Amino acid sequence: SQTIHQWPATLVQPVGSPLSLECTVEGTSNPNLYWYRQAAGRGLQLLFYSVGIGQISSEVPQNLSASRPQDRQFILSSKKLLLSDSGFYLCAWSEGGTNNYGYTFGSGTRLTVV
């Protein structure tokens, strides 16, 4: 069966420090991978998605970047965090192509920038 792992679960970082959040998927190959951000009590904002190794699409211009160095690994990074980067970050995966199985989300990373 497929599983998605996301870490760390919580992170407190000072303004101006770098960020690296990692997400890995097991039990499938060539998944679509997504990074979402959720502000407190708000909806889900798509940040990046990837349909393959090295292929990244950005939905919203921001202080963050994403990379996919391996088929089932998706990394969210920042060189210098801003206060506004605080939030709940969710990684998700789906089957590639046009099937209808929807997204499976990781358990999230709570990032607080202080």
Add this chain to the structure above:
Amino acid sequence: GQQLNQSPQSMFIQEGEDVSMNCTSSSIFNTWLWYKQDPGEGPVLLIALYKAGELTSNGRLTAQFGITRKDSFLNISASIPSDVGIYFCAGRRYNNNDMRFGAGTRLTVKP
């Protein structure tokens, strides 16, 4: 991108009451999905709908794919305290890179 309008934003209900929430869009979607997010966790898929007019149940949950393909609703019957959370609708048009989420309905159930 296409906007999904989800309502209500929040609901405060008594245990045992039924709940109804819905999602509308100005665009047509080919798949509608409903997710639930527990506090501090990622959303979990509850129900997926694939055909216009489809009515699907999952325990006390029932969801319908609107005939116009521009809306969907979720009903929860006989609510219990563990129903607390945020419910998100999601619509997918052509492929899995084209999923849009509603802003969520925050449900509070009073014992």
